Amino acid sequence: MRALFRAGRDATLLAVGQALTTTVLALLTAIASLAGVALAPAPGLGTLPVAGTVVGTLLMIYPAAVLMERVGRRIGFATKAVLGISAGMACAAAMCQRNFALLTAGSLLFGMFAAFGQYFRFAALETSRQAEKQVAALSMITAAGAAGGVLGPYIADRAPQALPYLPPFAAAYVAAAVLCAALAVSQGFLSPTLGRGGVGQATTRRAGRRDLGPGFYRASLICATSYAVMTLSMVAAPLSMSTCGLGGTLSNLVLQVHFAAMYLPSLAHGWLLTRMPVERLVNLGIAVSTASCVVALLPAQSLNTYLIELELSGLGWNLMFNGGTLLLARTYPPHARTLAQGVNSLLVYGANVAAALSAGAGMAFYGWAVLNAVGLPLLFGVWIAIRRGPSSA
Numbered sequence: 001m002r003a004l005f006r007a008g009r010d011a012t013l014l015a016v017g018q019a020l021t022t023t024v025l026a027l028l029t030a031i032a033s034l035a036g037v038a039l040a041p042a043p044g045l046g047t048l049p050v051a052g053t054v055v056g057t058l059l060m061i062y063p064a065a066v067l068m069e070r071v072g073r074r075i076g077f078a079t080k081a082v083l084g085i086s087a088g089m090a091c092a093a094a095m096c097q098r099n100f101a102l103l104t105a106g107s108l109l110f111g112m113f114a115a116f117g118q119y120f121r122f123a124a125l126e127t128s129r130q131a132e133k134q135v136a137a138l139s140m141i142t143a144a145g146a147a148g149g150v151l152g153p154y155i156a157d158r159a160p161q162a163l164p165y166l167p168p169f170a171a172a173y174v175a176a177a178v179l180c181a182a183l184a185v186s187q188g189f190l191s192p193t194l195g196r197g198g199v200g201q202a203t204t205r206r207a208g209r210r211d212l213g214p215g216f217y218r219a220s221l222i223c224a225t226s227y228a229v230m231t232l233s234m235v236a237a238p239l240s241m242s243t244c245g246l247g248g249t250l251s252n253l254v255l256q257v258h259f260a261a262m263y264l265p266s267l268a269h270g271w272l273l274t275r276m277p278v279e280r281l282v283n284l285g286i287a288v289s290t291a292s293c294v295v296a297l298l299p300a301q302s303l304n305t306y307l308i309e310l311e312l313s314g315l316g317w318n319l320m321f322n323g324g325t326l327l328l329a330r331t332y333p334p335h336a337r338t339l340a341q342g343v344n345s346l347l348v349y350g351a352n353v354a355a356a357l358s359a360g361a362g363m364a365f366y367g368w369a370v371l372n373a374v375g376l377p378l379l380f381g382v383w384i385a386i387r388r389g390p391s392s393a
Contacts, residue, residue: 084177
C-alpha cells in the first residue's frame with residue numbers, strides 16, 4: 001500500500017482519468033441499448049448505436065497510439081475528452097430531436113473516446129523508470145476502474161431526476177458529457193512530456209514487425225485471453241441467471257462483486273510482486289480463471305455459485321491482464337513503443353469484442369457450462385506459451 005503513495009502526481013492524475021472514463025463507459029452500458037431501441041425506426045436496428053461504438057473503437061484504437069506518440073499523453077487524453085463531450089451532447093440532442101442517425105453518430109464518437117482508454121495502462125508505465133513505481137502506478141490506475149462499476153449505473157439512474165425536463169436518456173448523456181469535461185480538466189495537469197520525452201521516448205528509427213518478437217506475442221496472448229475468458233462469463237452471466245430465476249437485482253449484485261474483483265485486487269500487486277516474479281503472478285491468474293470455469297461446470301447453479309464464479313473470473317482477469325501488461329513492457333525497444341502498444345490494444349479489444357458477440361449465441365445454443373468450458377483450452381494455451389520461454393525480448 002505504501003508504494004501507492006510513491007506512485008507520483010502523473011499516476012494519480014491518470015487514475016482520476018481512468019475512474020472518470022470507466023464511469024462514462026459503465027453509464028453507457030446501462031443506457032445505450034435502451035436508448036437505441038427507443039429511437040430505432042425498426043426493431044432490428046435497436047442495437048445499431050451499440051455497434052457504432054464498437055466500430056468507433058476499432059477505427060480509433062491504433063490512430064490513438066500514433067497521435068499520443070506525436071503529441072504526448074496530456075494532449076492525447078484531452079482529445080479523448082473532447083470526443084466524449086461531443087458524443088454526449090450529440091446523443092443528448094438526438095434524444096431530444098428523436099434523431100436515430102444522430103444517436104448512431106454520437107455513439108460512434110463514444111467508441112473513439114473509448115479507444116484512448118486502452119492507453120492509461122501504458123501511460124502508467126511511463127510515469128517512472130523505477131520498477132516499483134511502475135507497478136504502483138499500474139496498480140493505482142487499474143484499481144481506479146472500480147469507480148465506474150459503482151458510479152456509472154448510479155448516475156444513469158439519478159440523472160433524469162436532476163434534469164426532469166429532458167426526454168428519457170437525454171439527461172444521462174448530458175451527465176456523460178459533464179464527466180468528460182471533468183476528464184479534460186484533470187488530464188490537463190499531466191506533465192507535457194509524458195509519453196513524448198523521458199521514459200520510453202521514441203527515436204527516429206522506424207519500427208517494423210521484426211521488433212515485435214515472440215515475447216511480445218506471448219504477453220499479448222496473456223492480455224487478450226484474459227479479456228476473452230472474463231468477457232464470456234461476464235456477458236453471459238445475467239442471461240444464465242435469468243434462466244435460473246435469479247435475474248434483476250440478484251444479477252446486478254453478482255456483477256457488482258465481479259467488477260470489485262476485477263479492479264480492487266490491483267492494490268495488492270506491489271506486495272505480491274515482492275514475493276513472486278511477474279510470470280508467477282500470471283500463472284496464479286490462470287489458475288484462478290480456470291477455477292472459475294470449473295465451478296461453472298457444476299450441474300446445480302445457485303446464487304452462491306454465480307457469486308464465486310464471477311468473483312474468480314474478475315480476480316483471474318486482474319492478475320493475468322496486469323501481469324501481461326508488465327511483461328509486455330519488456331518486449332519491445334523504445335522506437336517500437338507505438339507499434340507495440342497499438343497492436344496489443346487491437347488484439348485485446350478484438351478478443352473482447354469476439355467474446356462479447358459470442359456470448360449470446362453461446363448461451364442460446366450450448367448453455368452456461370459449455371460457454372465457460374471454452375475458456376479452459378484458451379487458458380491452457382496461455383500456460384503452455386509462458387512455459388515455452390520468457391516474455392522479455
